[in-house]
Amino acid sequence: MKPLILILGYLTAATLPLALSWGIGGPPRPFRQELASGLGILAFSMILMEFVLSGRFKSISRGVGMDVTMRFHQVMASVALGFALLHPFLYQGTPSGGQRPWDPSRQLTLTTDFSDLATGIAALLLLASLVLLAIGRRQLDYKYETWRLIHGVGALLIALLLLHHTVYAGRYGSQPAMTWLWGAMTGLAVGSLLYVYLLVPLFGRTRAWRVTSVTQLTPRQWQVTVTPEGHPGLDYKAGQFVWLNVGHSAFSIKENPFSICSAPAAGPAVSFMIKELGDFTRTIGQIKPGTLAYLDGPYGSLSVDNRNEPGVALIAGGVGLAPLLGILRQMRLTGDPRKVRVIYGNRTAEQIAYREELAAEDVTHVLSEPTQTWQGETGFIDAALIDRLFSADEFKDWVFVMCGPAIMMDIAEDHLIKQGTPSHRILSERFDYD
Template identity: 75%
Template sequence: MKPLILIVVYLVAVTLPLILSAVVGGPPRQFHQELASGLGILAFSMILVEFILSGRFKAISNGVGMDVTMRFHQVMARTALVFAVLHPFLYQGTPTGGERPWDPTRQLTLTTDFADLATGIAAWLLLAGLVVMAIGRTQLGYRYETWRLLHGVGALLIAVLLLHHTVYAGRYGSQPVMTWVWLAMTGVAVGSLLIVYLVVPLLQKARPWRVTSVVRLTPKQWQVTVTPDGHRGLDYQAGQFAWLNVGHSTFSMKENPFSICSAPADGPEISFMIKELGDFTRTVGQIEAGTVAYVDGPYGNLSVDGRTEPGVALIAGGVGLAPLLGILRQMRRTGDSRTVRLIYGNRVIEQIACREELDEGLREGSGEGSGEELGKENVVYVLSEPPADWQGEAGFIDAALMDRVFSEQEFSEWVFVMCGPAIMMDIVEDHLIKRGTPPHRILSERFNYD
């Protein structure tokens, strides 16, 4: 789906309950009461739409990019939390109590029924905890699988609790029309969870894969290759990623997103470049050939397929080489005529992965000038801690390096594709914009946002 269409759909979904509430809710109350109700309604509808922005629906994430989808998911969750926090405090000064003869629709008073209020309070606390856990997941030291389970269960509880609170404690939610609207929206949200955690695993069970090889690329990086077992495999574009589950049930939480480093033109086998970082990745070297695996994908839009720019700049930091290696391999296999230049940064020389393969078709270049002067293909290796006899670039991938490697014309005409540490991508993106590179020619992929 196009980004503009997605924005319109999001705005309609989030504001529809607010608009309908204004139509069926009766005479207006004091401004602070209406504002309190409005913020509560918006918070609930935004939370329900968050289920769809989980990143596991390709029509959304592949249309605008996984990093954009997940960043939007995070920002909207925090915005909903702000609205939810303000919501109860804006009711201060409003009389409370049960149903009164002169106020049967609670236009002037708020309910004091504890059961109706308790579900809202519980959801309020859970939402705050969920956001804090998401922001501080790395610092809190949660295993990824544990965090993912808690995040999903917590979100489900919040939706159910808010549904009860909205219908039984809210002036607007108690209206029959609004009750059905909230039931429908909550049903869609819960249904999206069922799709991700029940339907997709069932479909995966019918499409298993088998590990064919596990190869060490560097002291802490591996290439894991899987082949389809009894089916055609995955229809993907070079540069995309998939969720990989090795040796576990399809219903297990033990799946992780990894970029595909193989080329679609190589056949049905797909390969992932994996760096030892977390609980699963530290055991990659122990995976045996023949182990059953499951793949959910492809996701992301980090692809240069169908683009018309005369040159492709690939900028990688560490394991961020994975999707760019897939792009490079595909361009080679298909005889792509575009000029390609790879800038590949690491800390030490031992961390350079696939160097022999890169050097087969790329002539190392460090110089100034255009792609024609450097050749159709060239690679620039960058080390922050180079050995004494190092002949390549030293330091980091920064603005100065970009200016040495790319000409003014290339900045304006080429497509720049990058993946790596957040600080590297921030620096490169800022400099590209400064040098006049159009935003639609800057493609990036991030898996960490805070």
């Protein structure tokens, strides 16, 4: 239901300028020109809504999940780009003023001032560049912090360029009511950036943390624990995540999202299970105890709190164990009466983290590249394995929580639905911050 509310709210806000422009009216024009204006209006309003979707707003994160919000953000950005590309090529008829050298066909230009058109052209090129860079971010292999900076600055420039283009080159944008609406929407979009990059860090400065330990779990996995300094800590639910900033200013963009693997019931200290993958994570082992840290969160909806299912299934792949371990620890510490079963997949035995803690009978280990002495399950977390571990009643009645490689979650989710598990009893989050 909550994702539906998000979609309805988005559609209402995105179509508001279109509805107002229709109400304002004007002299009749050919249908293609009206369609061109409509697509341009929709593209601009959708781009402004992208600022809210990509912003870190806990009410959205907790309601529908950050991964759902980000995937919706990615899809809508592509749709907005499509509308923006169609927008100029649908105009037809005789433009005002004389023929311009940049428009020999006299099909595109509706204004004599090239500067008003230039801002729209520049915004379109920037938008296309941001979308392409997002799609190819991993192939280009540049730093995540660099990507965040490019994305933020680029989006801000697009919004300001489009505001100028819409007000000075658009038929409807020059109307006072539309100008006011576009200004207000652009202000809200820019305000969301200021909230994420200025207000949140400003508040975070008063709630600093200190690194108390950095422990190697496996050859490439670490546990980092931080404790609050001068404040009570973080009010979070097991399974949620935060943006972690270690050793930098509160206003630094050098922060990364990590799931919390500790349990709220264990006390104010917060722990993270981190795998060496990128520029920051490769330096985890070099972090010294006492290093200053900042946390922004909690975010996410991967929680089994206040649910009434009789059992909880936790399906993890690799470092995806982190949020599920937090859930398992919380259930054990609070004496949760629900049954629990854990499936934990890795490539090799040396990659298994928290071996002693996960040695209980309700934990099934799976290795895709086992040694000859391995006594546990082999292969991958697939439909056959899931069928062996859960009964028909458990498929229908339990809640299934999963985190790990996308292909693992796709296979598990599809099979659970096939076996009769209601979609509201399948919890997962995929993180892809494009």
